[in-house]
Amino acid sequence: MRDDQIVRLQALTERLGEVVITELDPHQWPGADKALAELTQQERGDRYWCKKNAAATMTLLLKAVNIAGLLNRQKPAPDAGAAIDELDGELAAAEREAQAIIERMQRNGNVH
Structure with missing residues (x-):
């Protein structure tokens, strides 16, 4: 329609x-x-x-x-593609930040 x-x-x-x-x-x-x-x-x-x-x-x-x-x-919403790309970018950044925190904690001996 x-x-x-x-x-x-x-x-x-x-x-x-x-x-x-x-x-x-x-x-x-x-x-x-x-x-x-x-x-x-x-x-x-x-x-x-x-x-x-x-x-x-x-x-x-x-x-x-x-x-x-x-x-x-x-x-689809007119900006659906842009919104999905933005969310993907935010998710990737959050994953990188979480990985960096885990690595720092492992280096400092806080995580085994």
């Missing part, structure tokens, strides 16, 4: 997240203030539909988030 499409997908996941939060709220479902035994057949059916719809929206959100995350992980 193109960069602009990935950005739009991420924006959609944020909007979907708000929808999921609303749909998952049991106070938004039909008959929210009633005991289950007091629900009419219509309220029970509508309540069941709300739960299924919330679950479907959650599934859609999870899939969109997974796809966006996968695309972001596959796309």
Whole structure:
């Protein structure tokens, strides 16, 4: 996918997240203030539909988030090569410094 499409997908996941939060709220479902035994057949059916719809929206959100995350992980950062080279250089310098410390300690008789 193109960069602009990935950005739009991420924006959609944020909007979907708000929808999921609303749909998952049991106070938004039909008959929210009633005991289950007091629900009419219509309220029970509508309540069941709300739960299924919330679950479907959650599934859609999870899939969109997974796809966006996968695309972001596959796309290298613009300076990824430079960052890796810099880290390699720092690691090599740290290894040389550690080796020098070990050698000094061995010369001074601190390490056997």
